[in-house]
Amino acid sequence: MKIKIIALLATVLFVPSLVLGAEHHEVSLFSSDFFYRVLNFSVFIGLVYYFAVNPIKAFFVGRTEGIANQLDEIEAKLQASKNERLAAEENLLKAEAKAKEIVSNAGDEAKILSDNIDAKNATALENLEKQAIEKQELSSKKATQATIDSLLNDGFDNSDIAVDEAKVVSLISNKVA
Helix, strand or coil: CCHHHHHHHHHHHHHHHHHHHHHCCCCCCCCCCCCHHHHHHHHHHHHHHHHHHHHHHHHHHHHHHHHHHHHHHHHHHHHHHHHHHHHHHHHHHHHHHHHHHHHHHHHHHHHHHHHHHHHHHHHHHHHHHHHHHHHHHHHHHHHHHHHHHHCCCHHHHHCCCCHHHHHHHHHHHHCCC
């Protein structure tokens, strides 16, 4: 491959010089400086190859390694991103499960609190009803007592009226009823 490139370069460089440098007189291959020119060109190509090949190879090897390193870094970042995405998805699933659990617990707590409030309200209502009944009974007793007191006071204030026991009982019975 390298020899083909060198031969191609030699052809490209020497053919135009032969055409341009040719004079109109007879030139034979042995009487011209063609061999010296080929020799000089070969030495030049050899020196260029000797001094330029290693830096060019080093440049391309370095470039290849740099690209490979960049590719490795990109792949590492990609893998890290995938790992982070998987971790985020796991966290999302855990968070969703926790949210469902919290909602379920909140519903249960609300039901328990509602039941407690209902029980307290029922107890308070019963107490209020008992108090109302007791107040009614107390009011009834007070009214009865006031009626009895007024009858007795009115009965004792009037000395004209003779009150016997049967009369008092009938009066009290009429007032109470």
